[in-house]
Amino acid sequence: MKPSEEQESLLDIDYKPMLPKDMSRGIGIIGAGEIVVQAHLPAYRMAGFRVVGIYDTDRSKAEMAVRNHSDMIVFTTLEELFHHPEVQIVDIAVPAQFQPEIAKKAARLGKHILCQKPLAESYAEARTLVDVCSSLSIKAAVNQQMRWSPGIQASRSIVKRRWLGEPLQASIQVNVRTPWENWPWLTQITTLEIMYHSIHYLDSVRYVLGLQPEYVYADGARLPGQPYRGETRTMIHLKFPGETRALIHDNHNNGMPQDDWYATFRFEGTEGTVKGTNGALYDYPSGREDTLSLYSNRLQRGCMYTPQLEGRWFPHAFMGTMGELMRAIEEDREPENSIKDNLITLQTVFAAYRSMAENRPVYLQEIIE
Incomplete structure (x- = not known):
């Protein structure tokens, strides 16, 4: 069932970057x-x-x-x-x-x-x-900046409003061909995919859920014969407190035509699901706008909402990171994307690499000891 135009119009989702009052800095x-x-x-x-x-x-x-x-x-x-x-x-x-x-x-x-x-x-x-x-x-x-991509920011707004009830599960899946050679220095490092790509997904998952992971269990692999030193395929499992879990699955070696590529996200709770596509990774490098679908028992049981989002990860979300810093300066507060907050994201990254090396779950606490 689809909602009526009137019901759809009531779905006011905050997702566009907020800008400072003072634009002169x-x-x-x-x-x-x-x-x-x-x-x-x-x-x-x-x-x-x-x-x-x-x-x-x-x-x-x-x-x-x-x-x-x-x-x-x-x-x-x-x-x-x-x-x-x-x-x-x-x-x-x-x-x-x-x-x-x-x-x-x-x-x-x-x-x-x-x-x-x-x-x-x-x-x-x-x-x-x-x-x-x-x-x-x-x-x-x-x-x-992925926090301010339209689909992720909209999902964050939906979770904060508790339209999904208690968050239970998150997944981000990407299967594309990434031209790492566009950044020659990246081709020479041994910590590639998680450190420079899935770091966005690790950060976005905890941002949307509003939770801190307890441990990370990760695996990484290369494509035989690849010209890059680091991992280009990863699977990352995150355990959060209670019953909440997350999975990030990335493959950057898709040799099929671009109509076979995909970049999706999904957040599920006790009362609904929000899912969509990360449009920036479709038709790369031109990209598409993000898509979003929402089902929530707390809105209208049986209705699937598909609000139209404007913008994409690149370049629109970059307004969000700088805009949030500028707003924090003028309001004299810590930005949501502060370097202190980012320590948690770094813990998940380094825990993932330790997990890959030792083939075991690694608790975030281990990274600071």
Whole structure:
């Protein structure tokens, strides 16, 4: 059964990124890679954020990034960006091995920070960065932007309103072909899929459910003959308190035509189910808009709601991560995607790798001991 137009119109789901009142805060971007060009800059332009300029160790990349942004500065040095009087927020988009030191330097100069994920290559490094920012009263967030993808943010809103009753189960399944070679440095690392892709799903599952996992049981594999050093296929089981469970299943080696690819999510509770597609991974790299279907006994028994969502993970969700940081600054509070909150996501990532190595469930508590 489908709901009437009147019933459908009553389904007011909050899912679009919320923006700050003050849009004038200046942003300085460190890094001019593909993700900055294809997501950060387009999203910030859509939102109306003010990007002062960009720095990259390869100046030609920075110049290419700003070629359609005549009002942006190409900084000659990192110090020039840090000391520019209009840069209040530093958006760091560099590999994890370089990020903590850059972030700590920015914090000590009084800049608020948006870090890329993963926050650091070890839990200890991440913990130290959290302590530094806390001691300096710096607002620092992590660019776990999938939280603000339309389907995931809508699911979060639905769970918070308890339309699903008690959350019981979550699953995210992805079967695509990912061109890791677009990021040459990723092809050389041994911790690939979970550290740089499924980290989004681990973060999104706990964000939607509003729960912290107890333990992780994970397995990873490679495609025979693949030109990448790290794992490109993973299965991750998460146990939450009580009866709640989650499964993340990823394969990045789908050799079929794109109409065989899929990227789905599903959250189930005692009173209903919400499910949908992550449109950004369909027809890659052009993408589609997310889809969503909701069944809830607490709304109208027997009705399947299919609200139309606008936007997709790339680039629209990137408005959400920066927007939340800016709102936290003006409201003087911790951002929802704070680096402190992200420590839990990092625990699940490092627990997954330990589980793969030792073939056993790994409790999150083990990662901080």
